Amino acid sequence: MGLAAATSERERRDLVTREVMEESRLIRFVAGPDGAVAPDLGRKLPGRGLWVAADRASVSTAAAKGLFARAAKAPLKAAPDLADMVERLLVRRCLDQLGLARREGALISGFEKSAAAIRGGQAAWVIEAADGAADGRGKILALAARQPSPPEVCGAFTVEDLGLALGLENAIHSVLLAGGRADRWTQEVGRLAGFRPLRPQDWRQAGSSDRPDAATESGPAGAFDGRGSVS
Numbered sequence: 001m002g003l004a005a006a007t008s009e010r011e012r013r014d015l016v017t018r019e020v021m022e023e024s025r026l027i028r029f030v031a032g033p034d035g036a037v038a039p040d041l042g043r044k045l046p047g048r049g050l051w052v053a054a055d056r057a058s059v060s061t062a063a064a065k066g067l068f069a070r071a072a073k074a075p076l077k078a079a080p081d082l083a084d085m086v087e088r089l090l091v092r093r094c095l096d097q098l099g100l101a102r103r104e105g106a107l108i109s110g111f112e113k114s115a116a117a118i119r120g121g122q123a124a125w126v127i128e129a130a131d132g133a134a135d136g137r138g139k140i141l142a143l144a145a146r147q148p149s150p151p152e153v154c155g156a157f158t159v160e161d162l163g164l165a166l167g168l169e170n171a172i173h174s175v176l177l178a179g180g181r182a183d184r185w186t187q188e189v190g191r192l193a194g195f196r197p198l199r200p201q202d203w204r205q206a207g208s209s210d211r212p213d214a215a216t217e218s219g220p221a222g223a224f225d226g227r228g229s230v231s
Contacts, residue, residue: 012051015067016058024187026051027059027086029068037068037078039086041093041191048072055194059083087195094192095157095165097185098127098176102166106181109166109174111136117175118144123151124182125175125189129159130200132172137203140173151175154189155199 030047032038063078101107162171
């Protein structure tokens, strides 16, 4: 399963490269009432959409070079930390999706239950706490890698992040089951991959059995090989 869900979508043009790509690979921005550039991750805010590829470098470039103002033909102001703001919002959306998945029964937690779901071929995503113990993580990821169709792996969140999102005291090992919720999560976390690695660098440095994947090894462009538009 790839990081971008295989859906038919509208296409937009990226402000930075002027290349066209699907909306799911872009971040929509709008002009706020005060003339500030505001991220619209849900694509619901009124006003003309200003679209930028979903990666840190593109958002930072658009802000630094005044591309939002140029595209809107208006004196818009983009905060210097706009890319950080987008990352925080994407993290929140991803964690909220996991909370919904748990309430729906589409996400299970705990080492044994996660391992059983992986063995049974039910896992779309293995979600490991970034700061969890290396030995348990190594066993889970080695098991996932041995499956005929290995699930995707995410280690972008801490134990505390996951615990708050899932309402659990010790959220280290979780599995997101295949289905509609996993498809929606895939789109959200795919955009997040442009702003932070889905697998922490120190996992590999510590010699865990985690195997590198394209999204982490090649950076944001590995997850999203296109660009997208100003609506």
